[in-house]
Amino acid sequence: MQNKINIPPVLEIRNVSKEFSGVYALKNVSMEIFPGQVTAVIGENGAGKSTLMKIISGVYPEFEGDIFYRGEQVSFKNPKEAAEKGIVIIHQELNLIPHMSITENLFLGQELTTKFGLLDYPRMHEKAAGLLARLQLDVNPGTAVNRLRVGQQQLVEIARALLFDSKVLIMDEPTSAISDHEVKLLFRIIKELKAQNVAIVYISHKLKELFEIADRFEVLRDGAHVRSGLMEETTQDKLIGLMVGREIKNRIRKNDENLNEEILRVENLSFRNPENKTDFLVSDVSFTLRKGEVLGIAGLMGAGRSELLEAIFGLHPQLVSGSVYINNKKVKLQNVSDAVAAGIALVPEDRKLQGLILNMNVTENTSLASLKDLSSFGFINNNKEVQLGKKYIKELNTNVPSVNIEVEKLSGGNQQKVILAKWLATNPKVLLLDEPTRGIDVGAKAEIYKLIKKLAELGMGIVVVSSELPEILAVADTVLVMSESKVTAIYTREEASEEKIMRAAIAEKE
């Protein structure tokens, strides 16, 4: 127990586990949260931080293990119940209703009423104005929240949490969208709350600010609790070591001799944020990819990795500037069909939402991007189409009862293979893979790694975005690390290590 002051914890988590369809997001996690302290919960993407917070705040009412709050065992049915008892969460993503006023958003679900049961606007406005003044947010509480900047909206979200008489306040990446000035304000509020004996659970990837604000840390890795301790007794490097600290699995790719000919070159690619004209989702990214090379892109969530792939794939022509060259020829990317014609393929992050037509069968999904090659005068040659479906089932070893089965009935790994088949059928020169093994089982994962290797050996240029560092290190010849929309490091396979990548991924803007 590294707790110096001898006070009982306000919140005690004992052996909590949470399973999602067979996969444990949390395994036997225990930790204690003390009043009047800021506890930093840290870990990589997917370490289980958000899952744990959602369990504590009642978003996930079902889990294994026990939670004790102020000495009593509790199990909240929903976030409202938790909030009423004093456990309040400020979510990473904004939960405000855009066209409603600040006041209406603050009091949503806990509106004040007059004795006739009507909304008591004067009283609500007054309270709201008080809160806004405390946060130094100089706007009328009647303003619609969609007219505020994102940072201001984040402050409204924080104000909503302050409205409750909270004992435990959970902040999930509260500074991801706000300016330095607003960060200072937030830290001042946090100090006030500490003085009022509120326990604060603070999740952030920005390790530097944790040393400024946090008292204790709890590290999670792959769903398990790794270490807890006092911030003043640790260093940034030690924390990074705790966050990654995995044995590195055998690298699948061996050194390649003929990585010479350039196949893709990206120059000064920028992607404006559609919600905020001055902000960039991808800023000034340049890199080259050679024939047969696998480029891994690492970074934290929101670093701009998926957006970089989308920009190369021609998905946002109005927002993207910069140039893309294939085989040294500049390609005009006004829409996806331009990209496909140029030989670029993208396997997107979300299989069901972005990759598949779920009610179509395996054949129809496989042929979707290459129908032109399978038809004459606009008429599809059914024979050729079925042949194509069968060919890729065999090549990718997809496990399907028949080519006519609807893809929604397949497992995640097999669905991913169908999407890969769709793009391989277009004979791409450059294959962009966004989280290619997310949510699929170990066996299918290994097969996809093998396939990546095989395609690279056949001379394709491959870009893999992944949140799993071991995956990046296993498949990539070169590792490009992004942080806050920028490239912060490029390593060769020999140079790359989990620690180095992690450090570059949390590097902050100069």
Place this chain on the structure above:
Amino acid sequence: MEPKQIKHYLIKFQSIIALMIMCIVLSFLSDRFLTGENAWNVMRQISVNVIISVGMTLVILTGGIDLSVGSILALAGAVTAGMLKFGAEFTDINLYFGFTMLGALVGGTLVGTVLGWFNGITITRFKVPPFVATLAMLTIARGLTMLWTGGFPITGLGDNMAFIGTGWFLGIPMPVWISAIIVLTAVVLTNKTILGRHIYAIGGNETAARLSGIKIKKVKVIVYSIAGALAGIGGIIVTSRLDSAQPNAGLSFELDSIAAVVIGGTSLSGGKGTIMGTVQGALIIGILNNGLVLLNVSPFWQQVIKGLVILLAVVIEKFNSKEE
């Protein structure tokens, strides 16, 4: 056959089974039902609904809706009749065009196509939801019809024109020929062509379709244009049959059309459904109408019964898709 298989076939052919049951029951209740004359009657009556419902099916398959087909039908009919009867006169420059019948037919169809294209443009380029865009077009096209006709029917269009709606060819009524050709073309379009596949893909998952390089906007504009063109053809048939273009022709046709599509098993959220299903849906509505008239059921009750049948069809469909 195992019970499970039987169930599968019952579900697969539910519309046809429903049709057969209706025919058998009606033939017991009325001796005028099962006659050749009545059969052609029903076929001719539903042909216009079949034609516009083919377009509606394509639109709904993409996940959209078209409320403007009834009004477009009226305008296209009025334009055809006007062109045929009055030609085009530009008094300022002393210019007059007369039109051949072919010219008038092409003109009417073109008017429908252009208005459908306009629907497609407002929906894809200006991001107006299909419901709203076509609701606006419903009013616009009706207003244009009133302007064109001055609120009065255009009558006396000649025998040639009347042949389209009332004539027979090889022992089959002309409207039935026309609708059959359109249905066959649409069946081929949906099953055998790239365009057809893209229509299903967009309705199934628009994001995935876009990420597969399908040109969503182009496909949608084509589909709404087809729906407009078919409404135009429907307008020509209605005008021909009555030998008159009525300013309020086609009122609430969009509802009958949506009903046929839904009864035919097409999902309103898109991506799922067939042209032949819609034809069966139109047949069910047509035979139901015909039977209720033959049985002297009051027109008020007819509406209630028709509504109940639509509900029943959708409930059965939901139930079955859960079973599967």
